[in-house]
Amino acid sequence: MTPGLNRGKIMNGKLIKFSDPDMTSRELEGVYRVLGSSDFSGGAEIEAFERDFARYVGRKYGVSFSGAKVAFYLCLKALGLGKGDTVILSACSWRETGQVLAWAEIVPRFVDIDYWSMAIEPSKIEKEITPEVKAIIGSNPNGHPADWQQLEKIAKDHSLFLIEDSTEAIGCSFKGRRVGSFGICSLFDFSQPSALVTGRGAMIVTDCEGLASLLRILRDRSAEERQSVVKSRQPYLGCSMSGLEAALGVAQLQRIDEILQKRKAVEEFYSHFLCGFEGIKDPYVSPQATEVHWFSYVVHLGTRFSKSSRDAIIEDLRRENIEAYPYCHPLHMTGWAIERGMRRGMLPITERVADRTIALPFHGQLSFEEVEFIVKNLKEASLNVGAGAAIY
Structure with missing residues (x-):
């Protein structure tokens, strides 16, 4: 729990949680079965x-897999990416991406983003392609699909792997095509605050039989395979998902439409209470995004807000026992990246988004009254620090 969350007023005697998995008797039945x-x-x-x-x-x-970090690491290894190779990606990406690249000794080459969708900007990619570049990693930030049509074209034109990071985008679609179906493979994470939660756990999906087979070999072995001289030549990490986690996953997947619909209702609550309030903009949906299910509810603050005033708003919300966080910690400004010569100012749009976005509680258990309480306190806090009139 974030320090300070136990202070101040609690609505109806409880903390308003950032994430609260949607579990029913169906999930319990699956666990009991295992x-x-x-x-x-x-x-x-x-x-x-x-x-x-x-x-x-x-x-x-x-x-x-047992977790998304190890799944992503073995994905890179299975594709033959390693020391000295370069990949192009957005710094407004899943937080663990940079750490995995550092482990694999792969060089990240960050490209700036579209301000509204927060997805990688395709028009800025081609000038960054050099012989060292072997792959593009595209993400669907906070559930908003990237421009996969352009990303697929660029990857094909330059013979690069295209890896889809869908850790935040279950159930979303780009031009009628579900995310997770783009590129050579796609990565999903089933830890909170995902809509589909198994505790821990992750999945790589692909249409390439050879890639799937190699990933299974790198992941684990059956008792019989461990006795085989041939099948035991390739070392493995022993990072399978457990049967208990998978049982939760099966049950959650059977209910995924119901879970997403409940979250969609909460989105509508937020839209109702934020409508017309100057200085705070609700999430943007591009015309190409045919279906969007938010990972969290992220609002953009106006131009006169600074990073410090954004942080002050978050602190005010926490005093009211509302869990809220900055949405993005840019990968190029983390410790491992700074040690490699990266710095603030390299990606101005990414940094602007990082400084002026707030991720608010978002899950299907939130009531109309709780969202009203969250937005009321958000508005009051923004007025206390000085509302910005323009959004860009």
Whole structure:
């Protein structure tokens, strides 16, 4: 819990949580089913979750993992990316991306973003392509799809791998095509505050049978495979998803439309209370994004807000026991990146977004009254620090 969240007023005697997984008796039944079996670590639940999730996003194969970090690391290894290679990506990306690239000794080349969608700007990519570049990593920030049509074209024209980071975008679509279906493969994360939660866990989905097979080899071995001289030549990390996590995943996936609809209702609550308030802009949806389900509810502050005033607003919300956070910590301004010569000023739009965005509580358990309370305090806090009239 963030320091200070136990202070001040609590609405209806409780903290308004940033994330609260949507669990029902169906999820409990799945867990009890595994607990009553003899196989907690593998088995049919994992196979079912991989098959069903791949089908949901429109892919042929799904490979589950114990966590998204290790899944992304093994994805890079399976694609043959390693020391000295360069990848192009946005610094407004999943927070663990940079750490994994550092582990793999892969050089990140950051490109700025579109201010409104917060997705990587395709028009800025081609001038950054050099012989060292081997891949583009595109993300769907906070659930808003990137311009996958342009990204696929650039990757194809330059013979680069295109990797889709969908850690924040379950259920979203670009021009009628579900995210998770773009590029050589796509990565999903099932930890909070995702709409689909298994506790921990992740999935890589792909249409490439060879890539899926290699990922399974790098992930783990069955007891029989460990006895095989041939199959044990390639070292593995032992990072499979557990049967318990997979059972949660199967149940959550069966309910995913219901879960997303409940979150959509909360989005409408926010829109109702924020409508017309000068200086705070609700999330943007581009015409190409045919379906968007927000990862969190992110608002943009006006031009006269500074990073310090944004932070003051967040602190005011926390005093009222409302969990809120900065949405983005730019990857090029983290410790490992600064040690590699990166600095503030390199990506002005990314930095502007990072300084002026707030991620508010967002989950299907929020009531109309709770959202009203959140927005009321957000407005009061913004007035206390000085509202900005313009948004850009």
